[in-house]
Amino acid sequence: MANPPKPWKAEYAKSSRSSCKTCKTPIDKEKFRLGKMVQASQFDGFMPMWNHAGCILKKANQIKSLDDVEGIELLRWDDRQMIRKYVESGGPSKNTAKDVASAVAECGIEVSQTSRATCKRCSQKIMKGEVRISSKPDGQGAKGLAWHHANCFLEMSPSTLIEKLSGWDGLSSSDQETVCALIKKSPSAAEIGTKVKGIKDDEQSTSKGGKRKKDGTGDQKSKIVKTEGDVSVRKAASQKNANNMEAENQKTSDLERKLEAQSKEIWALKDDLKKACDNSRVARDA
Template sequence: MLPLFTFHVSKSIIISSLIIPTSPKPLFPNLSPIRFFQTPKHFVCIRSQKPSMSSSSPTHVEAQYAKSGNSSCKKCSEPIENQALRLGTKDARGYTKWHHLGCFSFGSESVASVDMIKGFQSLKSSDQEALKDDLEKSKEEDSNGKKSSQNRKVREVKEAEDENVGERELKKPKGSSSAVIHVEAEYAKSSRSSCKKCLEPIEKQALRLGTKDTRGYTMWHHLGCFSFGSESVASVDKIKGFQSLKHGDQEALKNLADEFEKSKDEDSNGEKSSENQKVSNLEISFSVSDVKDKYKDATLPPKWKAFQTIIYLERDDGLHDSSKIAAFDFDGCLANTDVRRVGADAWSLMYPSIPDKLRSLYKDGYKLVIFTNEANIERWKNKRQVAVDSKIGRLNDFIKEVNVPIQVFIACGPSRGEDPFRKPKPGMWHILEQHFNSGISIDMDQSFYVGDAAGRSNDHSDADLKFAEANGLKFYVPEDYFGV
């Protein structure tokens, strides 16, 4: 009997082994071996029966709840939290590539039924329904992709006519065909959707606004993150779902549309300089339905609330709104803290003159406000409650120490990204000005902001200086203001 050799081929690496009756397992079990049989005149090549992965083979999908918080999503690279639903497929080496449910794509190969997904029967009924919905959307997208762009435009126009949806035409380049945007308003059915502007999750039952992209998918936004674009909607009453909203949310949506129209008119009339436009164009729609007693999975103490990516002190006893605002940073300005220490008591007064100075401002009719960043609340996904208790505990203790009512806003967004509330972005000031000062116009000549991040050689950043500049506020560093 002639010797039989097996060659395992993987790119440029060739490994051979002698086949004997009790042959060991091949080194690369997932590769399909090629066998060469020697004959007197030539070699005969026969591939084994194990099929290779082809474009027609089905995708092997597995669904399960994460057993720890150590895995990461292969699309967004963010950690997959313990017990969160994750979906995975195996790569050529046999490793499973895990994804969040919202990040997973069935790809070019469809799964005929969710029952073919490994582990599907072990999921909660709500997660089974979510997985079914995603699969159906994937099939619908594949089907729609086969149609011409002209057919898709005709279908979109017909849907607008049949559903009586509020619609508007986009500005289009010369020679292009018309396109229609459908605006929809509803309360989120779950917390699985994310805002397409700030990328933060939209919590269940929160008001969200959406438009469909060219594939037919709805791009959802928080109310405060949504923009009507370059053209206005004829009437918010014609927005799909508007009549089903609570009265307060209907008013918030009307205000958003009115504010957009006002800013558009001002731009067209040239009434403001380009610098002023940058400041004034940030309009934040504050909806009661978006206010929560928890920040994601962290419970907030009494009087503290969450709105999008900020936590705020709802109303401190004795606080009065005013045209004069005295605003301060917290860490390194009012309180001496250390990033290496955690806890409500891990702070001390930055300067001994602070209590008397704040009480004097309060007696002079100033409204005292603290604007502070705290990325740990967002970053510590597995210890978020610890981060929340530590930050809010320090602020509560500080207010008791100085014995004067203060309004507080905490920006929890990550240091990287486009969070509109994290300093130096002006969002926290704008939400104070628009929604937390009883409509009283702020006197910018008498108002000011104090912060330690001024871009000096020993400063960790220039976020406080840039925050003051973005809002047109006079700026002081703490050692100057508190007389050190």
């Protein structure tokens, strides 16, 4: 019996042959997919039951920990963050569901040939000659296409990889440059807020029994000085802890930014290399 692997496997589809076990539709090549590892019935080992990543992340109680996902370190940064947010929130949240819907949608980009379409975000006409982006959620036919101005779509889904959209290669160089200029970098990681509770210094002095007050004021003053000293020490310790927490959070944030930049640089190189190979293949076949 083979040793059981991690419960989940994450990757980008190597072909378009697999179908999603959730929605029963094909998983296109290079689309982000998640496979649940199950015992194979025809051989001694395990095999993945593939699903669109979005179909899995719409459900609750699926991925319990990042350590349960094989290949997560090889994913694009935005896809890693999608899984991490799912795990940290314990399931799909409203924001996660919105991101997933955007990720699952079949999108295309083109230059508008007419001025009839209306942008679904701003409700303004998309004029002839403008670059527009379409989205088609799973299960809808061609009549279900939703058109957007390029800038409106990128505002809704800033992490979209426009180079992967259907029709991107058909745009002119000037149109591609115009769209690329619209992309705004989203924050690398959510800022971690540090809330430090203040120390309550209410000293409750309840007298048990009938104790007599001392007439001397020296003892009272010494008690006040001692109490103030204790409060100062506690406040100093609390401030030190707060500073330490803030420093740790800053280090974490800096590390997240560096990891994100590194991941995006690596994937940019991969995308450029793949594009160069595709162009070389086309030139050779021509």
